[in-house]
Amino acid sequence: MMRNEQLWMAPMLGFNEYQFRNIYTKHFRGLDAIIMPFVTLVEGRNVKMDHIKDVWPQNNDCNVALVPQILGNSGEMFFTMNRRLKELGYSEVNWNLGCPAPRVVSHKRGSGLLPYPETIDQVLETVFQNQNIDISVKLRLGYKSPTEIEKIVPILNRYPLKSIVIHPRIATQIYDGMINLDAFERLLPDIHHPVVYNGDITSVERFHILKNRFPQIDQWMIGRGIFWDPFLPERIKGIYHETRESAKFRFEAFHRDLFDAVVQRSFLERNALNKMKEYWKYFKELYQNGQDIFDKIKYCNSCKAIKERFLSIYNEESFKNSLGYPTS
Ligand SMILES: Cc1cc2nc3c(=O)[nH]c(=O)nc-3n(C[C@H](O)[C@H](O)[C@H](O)COP(=O)(O)O)c2cc1C
Incomplete structure (x- = not known):
């Protein structure tokens, strides 16, 4: 570039x-x-x-x-x-x-x-x-x-x-x-x-x-x-030097902060849940089992449940080999 x-x-x-x-x-x-x-x-x-x-x-x-x-x-x-x-x-x-x-x-x-x-x-x-x-x-x-x-x-x-x-x-x-x-x-x-x-x-x-x-x-x-x-x-910009694992680790650190901020600013629990589900319509593309992951997130009906779901994603799910939304 x-x-x-x-x-x-x-x-x-x-x-x-x-x-x-x-x-x-x-x-x-x-x-x-x-x-x-x-x-x-x-x-x-x-x-x-x-x-x-x-x-x-x-x-x-x-x-x-x-x-x-x-x-x-x-x-x-x-x-x-x-x-x-x-x-x-x-x-x-x-x-x-x-x-x-x-x-x-x-x-x-x-x-x-x-x-x-x-x-x-x-x-x-x-x-x-x-x-x-x-x-x-x-x-x-x-x-x-x-x-x-x-x-x-x-x-x-x-x-x-x-x-x-x-x-x-x-x-x-x-x-x-x-x-x-x-x-x-x-x-x-x-x-x-x-x-x-x-x-x-x-x-x-x-x-x-x-x-x-x-x-x-x-x-x-x-x-x-x-x-x-x-x-x-x-x-x-040519400044991305991550492995699949280190990229996932960085994304998850970001996601933890984002989830905390969304929960903190939401007046109602429902608002926080909906907001995270909106983000995950996009974030699911990062993961190999993106659609399955998203389907499970969609059914979470409390912040406690969605937080547990996120923890299991961090622990169990893998990033795709190559990132980027496949439209080109
Ligand atoms: C959910 C959503 C909200 C948007 N809000 C704004 C906005 O506040 N102001 C604006 O100029 N464009 C807004 N846009 C349009 C984007 O800035 C951008 O022009 C559009 O998404 C196309 O770029 P992209 O293909 O890189 O997403 C919005 C788009 C989306 C999907």
């Missing part, structure tokens, strides 16, 4: 809030930056501290750059939020133009803004009139059509954005279906800002295929790939 290549962790609401970020970066290397899950813009001149708990500096103890992300469509509210985030010490804010959730889209937010380039323009105009912090955007190719972005790029080009993160899918695909690398490739010459590529980086092989096709890109964002294989950034 070339030296100036940068790896970003993608925002994943419900998965990489501050406890996860702190624990992940304590146990694994290879990341340069993390975009945090989105904070929704709110009315009013002041942003309440409780609303932005996930970005409080005292909650965040990572040795990588952190970038808060906002979701909304009001330039004024965006500006107010930026002021608050700057006070907290942040130097960059990312604008979410990709979220495909129906509740978000129906309020013309996230990917719901992609069919409205003029609204995107208005918001950026207001924000940049009073610019107080670096701005980047994260977007998809479109809401319904991959050509929607063609009208947005000339608008983005007019503003001094820090970078543009592109996930080359349309919103109606949610997170599945083919990524549209041809459309992404056609766009690249027209974009004046540094581009961060995001989407389906699930293995070192997959990363190299993308890197070979897009040698001009040197910033890469990984979301689900990190949950399928937490060592992926280390492996892409």
Whole structure:
């Protein structure tokens, strides 16, 4: 891997809030930056501290750059939020133009803004009139059509954005279906800002295929790939030197810390159980008997039971020979 290549962790609401970020970066290397899950813009001149708990500096103890992300469509509210985030010490804010959730889209937010380039323009105009912090955007190719972005790029080009993160899918695909690398490739010459590529980086092989096709890109964002294989950034950067056993040992140390944090922050036992089950939809890919392991985890109905299950996984189960979610 070339030296100036940068790896970003993608925002994943419900998965990489501050406890996860702190624990992940304590146990694994290879990341340069993390975009945090989105904070929704709110009315009013002041942003309440409780609303932005996930970005409080005292909650965040990572040795990588952190970038808060906002979701909304009001330039004024965006500006107010930026002021608050700057006070907290942040130097960059990312604008979410990709979220495909129906509740978000129906309020013309996230990917719901992609069919409205003029609204995107208005918001950026207001924000940049009073610019107080670096701005980047994260977007998809479109809401319904991959050509929607063609009208947005000339608008983005007019503003001094820090970078543009592109996930080359349309919103109606949610997170599945083919990524549209041809459309992404056609766009690249027209974009004046540094581009961060995001989407389906699930293995070192997959990363190299993308890197070979897009040698001009040197910033890469990984979301689900990190949950399928937490060592992926280390492996892409060529700093992964584990045996199957030592990798398993490291993963389990990380997992113990994560489980403790999830239990500690959950108000109800049920919430902690559900959260761990969500994580294991991904983590199961690390183990040889992943599906059996996950099926047993699914039936645990108390923290005591799931903890016992985890102990038996640590003691009895083996990691796969080669990690990485097999999609390439
Ligand atoms: C559970 C989940 C939560 C997500 N939350 C956010 C979010 O808060 N902000 C955002 O811009 N994208 C969000 N995304 C999209 C990811 O950041 C990323 O763009 C997408 O997963 C594709 O990248 P990947 O193939 O590397 O996972 C989320 C995705 C998932 C699966």
